[in-house]
Amino acid sequence: LGAPVVAEAAPKTTNIAHRGASHDAPENTLAAMRLGVRMGADLVETDVQRTKDGHLVLMHDTTLARTTDVEQVFPARAPWKIADFTLAEIKRLDAGSWKNPKFAGERVPTLPELLRVLAPSKAGLLLEAKAPELYPGIEREITRQLGAWPVHAQVQSFNWPWIKAYRALSPKAVLGVLGTPKVEELAEIARYSDQVNPPHASATADYVAAVHKHRMKVNVWTVDTADLMRALIARKADGIITNRPDVLNAL
Numbered sequence: 001l002g003a004p005v006v007a008e009a010a011p012k013t014t015n016i017a018h019r020g021a022s023h024d025a026p027e028n029t030l031a032a033m034r035l036g037v038r039m040g041a042d043l044v045e046t047d048v049q050r051t052k053d054g055h056l057v058l059m060h061d062t063t064l065a066r067t068t069d070v071e072q073v074f075p076a077r078a079p080w081k082i083a084d085f086t087l088a089e090i091k092r093l094d095a096g097s098w099k100n101p102k103f104a105g106e107r108v109p110t111l112p113e114l115l116r117v118l119a120p121s122k123a124g125l126l127l128e129a130k131a132p133e134l135y136p137g138i139e140r141e142i143t144r145q146l147g148a149w150p151v152h153a154q155v156q157s158f159n160w161p162w163i164k165a166y167r168a169l170s171p172k173a174v175l176g177v178l179g180t181p182k183v184e185e186l187a188e189i190a191r192y193s194d195q196v197n198p199p200h201a202s203a204t205a206d207y208v209a210a211v212h213k214h215r216m217k218v219n220v221w222t223v224d225t226a227d228l229m230r231a232l233i234a235r236k237a238d239g240i241i242t243n244r245p246d247v248l249n250a251l
């Protein structure tokens with residue numbers, strides 16, 4: 001008699017709502033984050049930057065123009081950089097109407113406002129430091145705010161030296177580099193990062209295996225169709241960053 005054969009369950013793919021459930025709600029608003037959680041996301045992804053008066057706000061672009069009505073509210077303030085506005089000014093903006101009038105009145109959230117929404121839920125946070133080189137010292141603010149809330153958080157950036165510096169500041173953090181490092185670079189990256197998060201086109205089965213060999217995880221972006229999600233799962237991606245967490249949840 002041999003040992004009983006036990007089928008090993010495939011690890012569940014992490015469902016990561018890109019800028020919240022941003023297919024159906026205005027990206028990086030609390031409406032999109034709440035919807036992402038309702039749709040079954042394990043993590044919500046968002047982008048963090050800093051206002052003129054030092055508050056951390058959630059926005060993808062480094063200017064306010066595309067996703068708010070800033071051009072109407074402050075017509076003389078082009079090019080409407082986040083870093084040139086106070087939080088009080090940014091809170092006057094409508095961040096929902098551009099997507100759909102039914103979201104009129106949605107505001108640009110702060111990081112603590114998002115953490116307050118996530119704390120009572122099971123969902124965690126994948127926080128992208130967007131262009132952190134524009135905001136010297138933002139890593140200290142991020143670690144302080146994440147530490148103040150009972151929310152599982154991971155931090156990623158396209159700026160790899162910044163992630164390396166974050167590791168020095170926060171040895172236990174879960175960290176990811178965005179982009180597609182060369183296979184020869186993976187050993188060095190594995191010294192400070194837990195994840196390599198590439199665009200889905202780079203995530204071939206061989207590439208995913210190479211990253212896994214260095215004991216890092218792979219979260220791919222941005223994947224919105226069921227067919228492509230299945231393909232990435234077959235290539236052993238650990239997580240899928242999607243505008244449509246409901247589609248991934250249904251698989």
Ligand code: G3P
Pocket residue numbers: 018045047060128178197221241
């Ligand atoms: O999380 C991955 C993805 O958000 C990176 O690209 O431009 O949407 O921030 P982007």
Ligand code: CA
Pocket residue numbers: 045046047128
């Ligand atoms: Ca992002």
